[in-house]
Amino acid sequence: MDGEILENRQITPVTWIMKVHAPDAAPHMKAGQFVNLETSKDLxxxxxxxxSIHRVVEHQGIASGFCVLYDVIGPGTRNLANMRKGQKIGFIGPLGNTLHVPPGARRSVLIAGGVGIGPIKIVAETLQAMGLRDITLVYGARDSDHSVPVKEAAPDGCRVLVCTDDGSVGRKGFVTEIVAELIEGGRLTPGDYVFTCGPVAMFKAVRDLLAPHGIEAEAATEEYMGCGFGVCFGCPLKQRQEDGSIAYKLCCVDGSLFPLETLVLEGDPE
Ligand SMILES: Cc1cc2nc3c(=O)[nH]c(=O)nc-3n(C[C@H](O)[C@H](O)[C@H](O)COP(=O)(O)OP(=O)(O)OC[C@H]3O[C@@H](n4cnc5c(N)ncnc54)[C@H](O)[C@@H]3O)c2cc1C
Ligand code: FES
Incomplete structure (x- = not known):
């Protein structure tokens, strides 16, 4: 499928948001899903x-396109950053599964690290549309160069708590310190909907913090991908099953969202 680039703007020294006109695909896009973007016509x-889908764009109340938020880190994302308004971009999507919000959840905490901020806006907007009013985003970045402005990261109406490793934006420290305070203050309890996206080290720290309190979380995983739709078997990850055994799952079709506590993460005992 081809979309037309409506906007491609830089929001930090390393981060961009691309808006794509895609009226056929956009009405089917849901929070937590992703698109697989063609970054070059060359080999x-x-x-x-x-x-990840960052937002669905509406025109006169009808979904007409989508945005992605990306960090420029290698050849593919460099090509994305060089694309201009009016250019066509090939994509496949929407791909992957969507949110599993527990029935009766009245509160949500979203935990993002680094470019894991990408899917947060559409997740928060979706939760708001479901009637959740108490949404807190805990967002950690390396430094001010890597910290996405709050207005780009989350919709109005969310409480946003920002930290950076060096204290150049928000408070100095890690997301887990803020999450620990939410738990201690009774502002994060079992039954709340927790969504998390970020590096594996953050997943492990968040899991180890939540598990003793019986708080579950949904993790947006990122594995290297080929096809994006279950054909190449290029994106396996390990998941602990109810009987204790470990099964291989595909990030692209079985996820990319998985219950955090079921994932066997790099370095975990098996
Ligand atoms: C489901 C899913 C959703 C994603 N959503 C976003 C998003 O919203 N915004 C965003 O900026 N990025 C996102 N990513 C990661 C993004 O796909 C990669 O950063 C991108 O493919 C890098 O391409 P590149 O050619 O620029 O860099 P490459 O040369 O491919 O990689 C540069 C560096 O990044 C590392 N890297 C690349 N891809 C991954 C990966 N999947 N997991 C871990 N490390 C990786 C490589 O080891 C290398 O060190 C997502 C990945 C997945 C699987
Ligand atoms: S990317 Fe091909 S199977 Fe997941």
């Missing part, structure tokens, strides 16, 4: 690059 990079 290199050959593989499309998966990007």
């Amino acid at each position: 290199v990079p050959l593989l499309r690059r998966p990007m």
Whole structure:
């Protein structure tokens, strides 16, 4: 499928938001899903690059396109950043599963690290549309160069708590310190909907913090991908099953959202 780039703007020294006109696909896009973007018509990079849907764009109340928020880190994302308004971009999507909000959840905490901020806006907007009013985003970035402005990260009406490793934006420290305070203050309890996206080290720290309190979370995982739709078997991850055994799952079709506590993460005992 081809979309037309409506906007491609830089929001930090390393982060961009691309808005794509895609009226056929946009009405089907849901929070937590991703698109696989063609970054070049040349052979290199050959593989499309998966990007979380950051927002669905509406025109006169009808979904007409989508945005992705991305960090420029290698050849694919460099190509994305060089694309201009009016250019066509090939994509496959929407791909992957969507949110599993527990029935009766009245409160939500979203935990994002680094470019894991990508899917947060559409997740928060979706929760608001479901009637959840008490939404807190805990967002950690490396430094001010990597910290996405709050207005780009989350919709109005969310409480946003920001930290950076060096204290250049928000408070100095890690998201887990803020999440620990929410738990201690009774502002995060079992039954709340927790969504998290970020590096594996953050997943492990968040899991180890939530598990003793019986708080579950949904994790947006990121594995290297080929096809994006279950054909190449290029995106396996390990998941602990109810009987204790470990099964391989595909990030692209079985996820990319999984219950955090079921994931066998790098370095975990098996
Ligand atoms: C489901 C999904 C959703 C994603 N959503 C976003 C998003 O919203 N915004 C965003 O900026 N990025 C997102 N990513 C990651 C993004 O796809 C990669 O950053 C991108 O493919 C890098 O391409 P590149 O050619 O620029 O860099 P490459 O040369 O491919 O990679 C540059 C560096 O990044 C590392 N890297 C690349 N891809 C991954 C990956 N999937 N997991 C871990 N490390 C990786 C490589 O090891 C290398 O060190 C997502 C990935 C997945 C699987
Ligand atoms: S990317 Fe091909 S199977 Fe998941």
